[in-house]
Amino acid sequence: MIVYLLCFILFLTGLYGVLTKRNIIKIVIGLSIMEFSIFLFLVLVGYIENGIAPIIKEGQQSPVFVDPLPQAMVLTAIVIGLATNAMLLAMAIKIYRKHKTFDVRKINSLKG
Amino acid sequence: MANLVPLYIILPLGAAFLIPLIGRLWGIFSKTITSLVLLLLTGLCIAWLFAGDHEAIVYAVGGWKPVNNIPIGIHLVLDGFSAFMLIVINLITFLSAFYAITYMRKYTAENNFYALVCLMVAGMNGVVLTGDLFNLYVFLEIASIASYALVAFGVEKPELEASFKYQVLGGMASLIILLGVGLLYWTTGTLNIADIAQLLLSYSGNRIIIFIQLLFITGFGLKAAIVPFHAWLPDAHSSAPSPISSMLSGILIKAVGVYVLIRLLFNMFALSYEVALAITTLGVLSMVIGGILAIGQRDYKRLLAYSSISQVGYIVLGVGTGMLVLANNGANEIAALAILGGLFHLINHAVFKGLLFMTAGAVEHATGIRDLNMLGGLARKMPVTSATSFSGSMAISGIPPFSGFFSKLIIIIAAVQAQYYFVAFIAAVISIVTLAYFLKFQKRIFSSEEKTTIDYVREVPLFMQVPMVILALFCVFLSLLIIPDIRDIVLMPAVDVIVNAKNLINPGL
Amino acid sequence: MNGMTSIVKTVTRIVVGVIFIYGVYVITHGHLTPGGGFAGGAIVAGAFILLVLAFGSDVLKLKTKEEGSSVFESLAILLFLILALGGFILGTGIFLNNYFPKGIIGELISAGVIPLYNIAVGIEVAAALFTIFLALVIFKEESS
Numbered sequence: 001m002i003v004y005l006l007c008f009i010l011f012l013t014g015l016y017g018v019l020t021k022r023n024i025i026k027i028v029i030g031l032s033i034m035e036f037s038i039f040l041f042l043v044l045v046g047y048i049e050n051g052i053a054p055i056i057k058e059g060q061q062s063p064v065f066v067d068p069l070p071q072a073m074v075l076t077a078i079v080i081g082l083a084t085n086a087m088l089l090a091m092a093i094k095i096y097r098k099h100k101t102f103d104v105r106k107i108n109s110l111k112g
Numbered sequence: 113m114a115n116l117v118p119l120y121i122i123l124p125l126g127a128a129f130l131i132p133l134i135g136r137l138w139g140i141f142s143k144t145i146t147s148l149v150l151l152l153l154t155g156l157c158i159a160w161l162f163a164g165d166h167e168a169i170v171y172a173v174g175g176w177k178p179v180n181n182i183p184i185g186i187h188l189v190l191d192g193f194s195a196f197m198l199i200v201i202n203l204i205t206f207l208s209a210f211y212a213i214t215y216m217r218k219y220t221a222e223n224n225f226y227a228l229v230c231l232m233v234a235g236m237n238g239v240v241l242t243g244d245l246f247n248l249y250v251f252l253e254i255a256s257i258a259s260y261a262l263v264a265f266g267v268e269k270p271e272l273e274a275s276f277k278y279q280v281l282g283g284m285a286s287l288i289i290l291l292g293v294g295l296l297y298w299t300t301g302t303l304n305i306a307d308i309a310q311l312l313l314s315y316s317g318n319r320i321i322i323f324i325q326l327l328f329i330t331g332f333g334l335k336a337a338i339v340p341f342h343a344w345l346p347d348a349h350s351s352a353p354s355p356i357s358s359m360l361s362g363i364l365i366k367a368v369g370v371y372v373l374i375r376l377l378f379n380m381f382a383l384s385y386e387v388a389l390a391i392t393t394l395g396v397l398s399m400v401i402g403g404i405l406a407i408g409q410r411d412y413k414r415l416l417a418y419s420s421i422s423q424v425g426y427i428v429l430g431v432g433t434g435m436l437v438l439a440n441n442g443a444n445e446i447a448a449l450a451i452l453g454g455l456f457h458l459i460n461h462a463v464f465k466g467l468l469f470m471t472a473g474a475v476e477h478a479t480g481i482r483d484l485n486m487l488g489g490l491a492r493k494m495p496v497t498s499a500t501s502f503s504g505s506m507a508i509s510g511i512p513p514f515s516g517f518f519s520k521l522i523i524i525i526a527a528v529q530a531q532y533y534f535v536a537f538i539a540a541v542i543s544i545v546t547l548a549y550f551l552k553f554q555k556r557i558f559s560s561e562e563k564t565t566i567d568y569v570r571e572v573p574l575f576m577q578v579p580m581v582i583l584a585l586f587c588v589f590l591s592l593l594i595i596p597d598i599r600d601i602v603l604m605p606a607v608d609v610i611v612n613a614k615n616l617i618n619p620g621l
Numbered sequence: 622m623n624g625m626t627s628i629v630k631t632v633t634r635i636v637v638g639v640i641f642i643y644g645v646y647v648i649t650h651g652h653l654t655p656g657g658g659f660a661g662g663a664i665v666a667g668a669f670i671l672l673v674l675a676f677g678s679d680v681l682k683l684k685t686k687e688e689g690s691s692v693f694e695s696l697a698i699l700l701f702l703i704l705a706l707g708g709f710i711l712g713t714g715i716f717l718n719n720y721f722p723k724g725i726i727g728e729l730i731s732a733g734v735i736p737l738y739n740i741a742v743g744i745e746v747a748a749a750l751f752t753i754f755l756a757l758v759i760f761k762e763e764s765s
Binding site for chain 1: 249261270280283294303347
Binding site: 115122125126129130132133136175 | 688691692695696698699702705706708709
């Protein structure tokens with residue numbers, strides 16, 4: 001129970017970073033922290049009591065594995081998170097070259 | 113046909129990765145292969161729909177058969193609703209890619225544009241065809257990341273800022289969706305949509321199911337730009353290049369937003385009154401706020417973007433009315449009529465919003481100005497653009513005999529029959545407001561007297577005129593979908609799949 | 622850009638081959654041990670990036686556009702699609718079918734066509750990460 005609460009606290013930390021920080025890179029890092037908290041939560045969903053890692057070894061008598069499906073989901077989701085981060089950082093580099101600043105408040109030109 | 117279902121994902125994906133390889137050698141390869149692939153996919157879907165046999169096709173990827181009646185592996189499901197969305201996606205993308213052949217000449221790196229468009233189409237086709245929740249998330253992300261790159265395509269300052277805002281909000285929406293998928297897996301133990309639909313029959317009223325539904329409404333509502341999650345849409349859709357704006361506003365917000373909401377809330381979760389009330393309220397709010405905020409805009413692409421929010425509100429209102437009637441165990445015919453109005457408005461809006469963004473792009477290509485106060489009297493020098501833009505404006509405002517009139521009429525009639533008179537009254541009032549701001553749009557750009565600063569305008573090239581004329585003709589011909597024979601082929605299979613929600617095919621049984 | 626100090630250059634000369642071989646081991650044993658295409662591809666990309674960072678792009682005389690690694694990436698994905706379509710053509714008409722003979726569990730050459738998928742994905746991920754690194758860090762285009 002306390003593990004799920006810690007995942008939620010990590011999510012709130014990332015949300016704090018996205019909402020209050022001014023530097024673009026800190027916003028990107030906050031979004032990454034939020035993503036990783038959801039991945040942790042997904043892996044914890046598949047936990048079974050006294051289970052071991054789902055790898056078949058020689059000469060074992062039908063052990064109890066933890067659920068491998070959330071682990072496959074998280075592997076794919078990590079790759080998607082990589083693509084999202086790469087896109088955000090490329091955008092941040094281009095913004096720096098055009099505006100010469102990383103401050104979000106000075107980039108606000110579209111209004112209305 | 114059953115073996116050709118994965119072609120909808122393989123062909124655009126293969127084209128997207130062939131284009132950077134071969135496009136270095138032949139400049140013209142990227143444009144021809146994009147057009148050919150999209151034309152082929154549109155033709156395939158129309159052929160299936162008109163063949164008459166509307167049994168749902170379930171394709172098991174990798175050939176994994178169900179074990180003990182539990183489906184393992186990913187299933188691709190092609191039924192009436194998916195086929196309807198596939199026609200809309202591939203047709204509008206084909207016309208936009210055709211329009212982009214001359215429009216994108218002023219940007220560098222044209223090959224990357226066509227590769228990204230093919231990736232976005234592969235992602236959207238995957239979202240529409242899939243029968244598995246996590247596969248839905250993966251294809252949703254493919255389409256979204258391709259659209260982030262496309263919005264920032266010409267790297268000017270407003271485009272980069274709009275794309276950054278879009279990315280941060282879209283990234284948070286995807287996280288909320290992933291959390292919903294994880295919680296649903298925890299509750300039911302499976303990821304297949306048909307299987308979950310059967311397992312959830314015994315769970316109704318459980319609080320965690322309501323929480324998961326709220327998470328999905330938030331996540332997919334942000335992707336569909338429903339108020340109060342609409343803040344990214346005016347910036348992103350007005351700063352993108354025009355063929356991208358017509359694709360984003362015409363199909364992306366519907367294929368990854370409204371389609372998934374309809375599919376999950378009708379076919380997977382059991383209908384409940386509170387969720388239906390929430391959806392209808394959000395639809396009415398989108399309609400009103402989008403319409404009112406569009407009146408005071410000076411930039412014409414921003415006006416079109418706000419009107420997108422309003423029209424998506426109409427679609428969600430139609431579907432929400434159907435959901436309310438079904439949740440109260442009302443008459444099936446009223447629900448079917450409301451959902452028919454919603455889906456008809458979906459295809460209508462894709463056609464005329466695509467057309468309006470294309471004409472806005474034509475005006476920008478010819479004059480370079482985006483402010484309404486500085487334009488005027490272009491009708492004499494750009495006759496084709498002016499006529500097609502007039503057709504699109506009349507269609508979106510709901511003037512007969514254009515197609516927009518019939519779809520809005522069906523939604524209002526269904527709301528009146530279901531005895532929600534207030535909602536029908538608001539829908540009619542917003543329709544008049546839409547007419548007001550589109551008349552202003554037409555008058556300021558095309559009809560009033562000429563300004564002397566824009567003497568240099570000429571008509572746009574032929575490749576840009578042909579898609580606009582085709583879409584303007586569609587605006588008129590789509591009203592033929594009301595005739596019962598044609599309606600039974602195109603629209604009624606989709607409505608049947610949605611209303612008869614418990615007939616989703618489980619291949620294990 | 623300049624390279625780093627001579628300590629880093631000496632250690633890199635020794636270590637980069639080991640990292641590359643370790644990455645290839647993780648890719649090819651994806652069906653037996655944890656890892657697989659993505660993790661192994663990231664390690665191989667790490668080897669290349671270490672090389673470029675330690676010696677500097679002037680010494681390596683990199684060309685002005687990142688053409689080579691981008692071609693590798695497209696070729697790897699096309700190889701994946703051709704392998705997936707192989708099931709379509711050579712047999713039962715099902716996409717992504719596992720149509721090579723499956724051997725004994727635990728051997729290196731077993732589990733059908735999955736090790737080939739792992740190799741294609743590993744090459745693709747390594748090429749993609751290296752292309753991103755080159756495009757963002759080394760080949761900076763000046764803003765117009």
